[in-house]
Amino acid sequence: MKEFLIAPSILSADFARLGEDIAKVLASGADVIHFDVMDNHYVPNLTVGSIVCKSLRNYGILAPIDVHLMVKPVDHLAIAFAKAGATSISFHPEATKDIAYTLALIKNESCKVGLVFNPNTDLSYLNNIKIMDKLDIILLMSVNPGFSGQSFIPTTLNTLYQVRKLIDKGDYDIRLGVDGGINITNIYKVAKAGADMFVAGSAIFKQPNYKTVIEMMRCELVKVLSPFIKDTILRKNK
Ligand code: DX5
Ligand code: ZN
Numbered sequence: 001m002k003e004f005l006i007a008p009s010i011l012s013a014d015f016a017r018l019g020e021d022i023a024k025v026l027a028s029g030a031d032v033i034h035f036d037v038m039d040n041h042y043v044p045n046l047t048v049g050s051i052v053c054k055s056l057r058n059y060g061i062l063a064p065i066d067v068h069l070m071v072k073p074v075d076h077l078a079i080a081f082a083k084a085g086a087t088s089i090s091f092h093p094e095a096t097k098d099i100a101y102t103l104a105l106i107k108n109e110s111c112k113v114g115l116v117f118n119p120n121t122d123l124s125y126l127n128n129i130k131i132m133d134k135l136d137i138i139l140l141m142s143v144n145p146g147f148s149g150q151s152f153i154p155t156t157l158n159t160l161y162q163v164r165k166l167i168d169k170g171d172y173d174i175r176l177g178v179d180g181g182i183n184i185t186n187i188y189k190v191a192k193a194g195a196d197m198f199v200a201g202s203a204i205f206k207q208p209n210y211k212t213v214i215e216m217m218r219c220e221l222v223k224v225l226s227p228f229i230k231d232t233i234l235r236k237n238k
Contacts, residue, residue, distance in 0.1 A: 004191065004221045006214055007032040007066055009175070009201035011047065016187055018052070019059035021205070028210035029218070032064045034179070034199045035086070042072040042095050043146035047119070050077070050084035057085035064088065066137075068116060068179065068199075070145050071095065074102050082109030090114030090139050094127050104132045109174040112136035116179070118145060119153050126166055135174050142190075143180030148201035152181030157193040164194025184213065188220040 008030045013021040020034055035053060053065060065089035065196055071077050072095035081089055089106050093115050096102045106113040114137025115128055117123060119223035125131055126138070143150035148229040160178060167174050178190050198217065209215045 003196075004218075004225075005031040005153075005175070005177075006217055007034040007180070007197055007199045007205045008210075009034040009036055009068075009148060011019060011036045011201050012201035012205035014205075017178040019056055019061065019215065022056060022061055023059075025204060025210050026061070026063050029214040030063070030204075030210075032066050032087075032197070033061065034201075035067045035081075036201075037069050037071055037077065037081070038086070039071040039077075039147065043070045045146045050080040050086075053081055053086055054084040060119065065200065066090070069095075070116075073097070075105055078102065078106050079109060082106060082111045088110055088112035088114060088137055090116045090137055092116045092118065092121070092145075094121065099125065099131060100134075103131070107134065114139055114175075114177070115140060117159075119143070119156065119159075123159070126163065129170075132166075132170060132172055132174070137175045137177055137236075138167070139177040139179055139197075139199075140195075142178050142182070143179050145180075146153050146194050149206075150172075150181055152183075152186050152190075157189060160190065160193035160195050167194075184216045186219060187217050188224055191224040 009027045038045045040049045067081045067089045069091040074091040074096040087113050087150035093099050116139040118141045130228040140147050142152045175197050178195040179199035182200040183203035204213050
């Protein structure tokens, strides 16, 4: 069983002092920085490009940067982010022509790679063993992508449960992330449904004390840990 990762999304950070704000959230206990990239085409919003990722590395951010590409097409920008210091790069399968090609392209740049599923995206891509074998991350959107501050869509819990079963059954080394509307009230049930990486934007950055929120999230996660380990062991022994 992997540890739980808390991944604040830059979308809710202060873009006027991004490096400082990210350093602060990492010092407050965050594990990973979730870097949302929007192109005003795949989603109706626009954020920032690879130059900002590179600037964060130059500023001294050493933590993993998990890039979430909400862009179409994917390949060109994926390479740019890999070269700019991304640790992992995830994209939406319907945004690229050839999923296997894009996965290989990212891997070839020595980055971890993930697929992201919108609430209504068909999960059947995951029935393909050749795709599953390549993945380091599966990220389930619990809101429709494009904006922070939306409410968690409850049907995501069932999807998480299904994908967790798939990962465990195949004994894949894949992290299962959830993105959108995560907060201290729902993180427990999201973890119980099988997630092990939690992207949270507004729940962290809109609070005055990041450390308090992150600690409260971890307290919720600890509650889930023991039964979850038992459950995983039981399922593996079946
Ligand atoms: C939405 C982004 C999310 C978003 C999360 O398209 O992918 O990462 O920033 O923000 P909250 O946690 O506020 O829903
Ligand atoms: Zn995201």
